[in-house]
Amino acid sequence: MNEKIPTLYLCATPIGNLEDMTYRAVRMLGEVELIAAEDTRHTRQLLTHFDIHTKLTSYHEHNKLTKGPELIAYMAEGHDLICVSDAGLPGICDPGSHLAGLAIAAGFKVTPLPGANAGLSALICSGLDTTRFTFIGFLPKTSKKQQEVLESVKHYPETLIFYEAPHHLKATLKALHSVLGDRQVALGRELTKKFEEFQRGSLTQIMAHYAENDPRGEYVLVLAGFDGEVTVEENELPADPKACCEHFIAQGLDKKTAMRETAKILGISRRDVYQAMLEDG
DSSP, rough: OOOOOOOEEEEEEEESSSOOOOOOHHHHHHHHHHHEEEEEEHHHHHHHHHTTTOOOEEEETTTHHHHHHHHHHHHHHHHOOEESSSSOOTSSSTTTHHHHHHHHHHHHEEEEEOOOOOOHHHHHHHSSSOOSSEESSSOOSSEEEHHHHHHHHHOOOSEEEEEEEEGGGGHHHHHHHHHHHHHHEEEEEEETTTTOOOEEHHHHHHHHHOOOOOOOOOOEEEEOOOOOOOOOOGSSSOHHHHHHHHHHHTTTHHHHHHHHHHHHTOOHHHHHHHHHHHTTT
C-alpha cells in the first residue's frame, strides 16, 4: 500500500472582499489540522467569518529560517499543511515561496488553492498591454537600490507591475518618472474594496494629482513597457555579435531586445546574432 505524500497547500485569501474566497479554499481550510499564517490575528478574523476553527501557527519573514524547518518536520509526520498570507497568493512578496522550496526539497507535494491576486487584478483592468509583463513588487527601501532595480528594467518592453504603500507612493512615482521617463501608468487602489479606484494617465498627470491629494490605501502600479529605441554611439560597440549583445545586456536590456538591437546596429539578421551566441556558448 502506497504511503500518502504530505501536501503543502498555498492558499489565496481575499485582497479586500471576503466574498472572493473560493468554495474549495474554505473547505480545505476547515479540513487541515494546521494553517501557517503570516499574521495569525489577521487570518483568525478570516476564519471566524467562515466559521473555521483550525489551529493557526505564525510563519512570516522574520521567523521563516527557524519556523520553516519546524513546519517541514510537522509535515514529515504525515500531516498536510496550508500556508496563507495576509492577502492574495502566498509566495508573492511574502515568505510562502521559502516554505514551498523547503517542501519541494523534502519530497512533499506542493499545490495551489488559487484565488485573488492584486497584481494580476490591476493588470487586467489597466488598459495596458497584458501580453507580456514583469512583476517587480515593492521597490527596495534605499534610493540607491531603487535606482539599480529601475535601471535594470528601464528597457524592458513588457508591462511592469509594482506594489506600493500610500506613504511611499509620491516618492515612488517621482523615482519612476526620473529613471523610466513619462510613461503611461494605471494605479489601482483598495482593489475589491468599497473605495476601489483606478487612475490612468501619464506619470506626470498622476504626480500632479497627488501633489494636491494625499494617497490613501494600498496601491498597484501598472506601467507601460519601454517602446522607444536604444540610442548608443556606434563607435562604442564591439563589431563581434556576441560581444555587442553582451554590451546591451550589461546596459539593462533583456536578451531578446539586446539581440534585436545588435542585429540592427551591425546590419545582420537576428538569426546570425542567435547563431553567434550559440557558437560561443
